[in-house]
Amino acid sequence: MPFGLTNAPAVFMDLMNRVCKPYLDKFMIVFIDDILIYSKDEKEHEEHLKAILELLKKEELYAKFSKCEFWIPKVQFLRHVIDSQGIHVDPAKIKSVKYWASPKSPTEIRQFLGLAGYYRRFIEGFSNIAKPMTKLTQKN
Template structure:
């Protein structure tokens, strides 16, 4: 969620849903014949941009980028046809909302009122709930996790982990918890759902249902990155002023397990963390903590290997 740093300090929100987004773009006259299709009775051509064209998302995003450019990342964030307006207080929000509504009118873009929300203290956006405290998991999504029956095939495991994995940034050690289940999705492994898998499944559900609130970043200073590695994976925690911003974890690849020394893996954890949170850390000074003391001399080495 790269937009989270933009939302720091916000407390009032409005969300506008553009009505049939793609259909608000007319197709050029000379391109209309390219959209023709025939049914049993009639021949049709699209006058407006239809859903399903390969370049439709890119064309629509280009339009939205040009329209919202003056306000983008100042008090507006958008994703396809969802517009999020965020402000620090009600007075500021009144000005922001007025500017956006006037722009919609000027550009002749139409919103769907029934799917839009105005002047709300918290908002659901991209499957997360955002308020002045920080970022929460979406309770509607979590309910489906809570009611999920034990998987009976590798496909059902993938379906569960696909939904649960969307919220892995809220849970420290997500991949480690899920490992007994992910093993059963491998082709060469026979599917046998046992006590280990059931325990991991129930524990993961419990963790997701009680996931903590992740803080929104406050400015671009005082970031602290804690890194660690094990014989199974690389892990990291991003913090700011003693508040957790995000968790991250990934499994080691086979060649890393075989060929990398402890020193290389510990350094790999640092690189992994700095890459995954680069949108927070680039251009700032941050503190990196690692329990591998020899890494502090990495910048003093005259010769570094290619790795």
């Protein structure tokens, strides 16, 4: 990729999403040049790690091993906590939603919905829950 390309992060992210698609959200998360592999146990993790390293080698993508961390039982990544049980909301972020001051204007409602909406994947029926608040942001 040419140096100084203004949309390089988006282009690289697209490449990583296409290359890693078979594994995304099964045992892998990719964000630009960060790769996170999560597994239920060490044996499964070894298999997942091997599959990803082989994939990267096949696609001629390289990781700088001095920046890699392996066998971490619990990690915070992109406002989530990932462990052997799966992906969870960061408890600190739950507090910020829970203790958010009641919004008084459409702008404040949008701000709250933006924060809460980040966790919609963890809340069944989120759109139905948020619908009344979303209506409050509309004109007339």
